[in-house]
Amino acid sequence: DAKTTQPNSMESNEEEPVHLPCNHSTISGTDYIHWYRQLPSQGPEYVIHGLTSNVNNRMASLAIAEDRKSSTLILHRATLRDAAVYYCILTQGGATNKLIFGTGTLLAVQP
Amino acid sequence: DTAVSQTPKYLVTQMGNDKSIKCEQNLGHDTMYWYKQDSKKFLKIMFSYNNKELIINETVPNRFSPKSPDKAHLNLHINSLELGDSAVYFCASSLVRNTIYFGEGSWLTVV
Numbered sequence: 001d002a003k004t005t006q007p008n009s010m011e012s013n014e015e016e017p018v019h020l021p022c023n024h025s026t027i028s029g030t031d032y033i034h035w036y037r038q039l040p041s042q043g044p045e046y047v048i049h050g051l052t053s054n055v056n057n058r059m060a061s062l063a064i065a066e067d068r069k070s071s072t073l074i075l076h077r078a079t080l081r082d083a084a085v086y087y088c089i090l091t092q093g094g095a096t097n098k099l100i101f102g103t104g105t106l107l108a109v110q111p
Numbered sequence: 112d113t114a115v116s117q118t119p120k121y122l123v124t125q126m127g128n129d130k131s132i133k134c135e136q137n138l139g140h141d142t143m144y145w146y147k148q149d150s151k152k153f154l155k156i157m158f159s160y161n162n163k164e165l166i167i168n169e170t171v172p173n174r175f176s177p178k179s180p181d182k183a184h185l186n187l188h189i190n191s192l193e194l195g196d197s198a199v200y201f202c203a204s205s206l207v208r209n210t211i212y213f214g215e216g217s218w219l220t221v222v
Contacts, residue, residue, distance in 0.1 A: 036211075043115075043201045043213030044154065085152070095208050097142060098167055101154040 004088045009106040012078045020073040020105055022088030027068050030093045035062065035073050037084040038104070044087065047073065083109045114138050115214035117202045123220045124192060131188045132217045134202030142166075143185035144203040144211065145177060154201070160185055161207065192221045 005023040012018040024033065035047040048055055048062045050071075055062040061074040075082055085104040115136045124130050136143060144167075145157040159167035163179045174190040185204075189196060197220050205211040 043216050046210045096211050
């Protein structure tokens with residue numbers, strides 16, 4: 001399984017945009033990039049996913065590099081509720097039957 | 112309505128006991144999972160069932176036995192509990208190759 005690398009932690013101020021990076025230099029052509037997040041004392045929740053093109057949804061945007069070796073999750077206006085661990089996960093062919101979680105990025109949001 | 116619900120939420124038990132954690136999903140999904148999150152926060156898949164059939168069985172001791180009476184339920188039974196089994200256990204469900212929805216977790220403490 002292709003591996004992802006994320007910073008251990010990041011800080012942001014409330015109401016400001018946050019860019020969470022993920023490196024996946026060994027990504028294969030059929031690997032999808034998924035982002036999940038885990039709020040304190042809760043189960044992980046889906047944020048967004050993409051293959052090649054940038055993606056937007058109500059929670060976030062996903063910017064994928066042209067060579068697909070890296071991607072960035074963008075939270076447009078961080079709120080205190082966005083404080084969580086964010087996981088960048090690759091799935092073969094988009095198959096989500098075996099998500100492999102790394103250590104993720106712990107995002108702290110300051111008021 | 113909770114989409115993926117687990118019971119109990121908290122469980123404290125003695126070494127050597129047998130315990131079960133129940134999981135139910137009301138999303139109409141055909142695939143269910145058990146994930147384990149240890150004290151270092153690593154989240155790892157244990158089992159996956161599709162239409163009541165076991166499709167993923169990661170290297171998990173035989174003391175752990177999942178049971179799926181129907182597509183909406185996946186229970187986890189643990190025999191002869193050990194201290195190292197203390198963790199948070201997350202149930203999850205999805206349609207094949209689709210977003211995974213996690214429950215809120217069951218905190219198991221073995222003393």
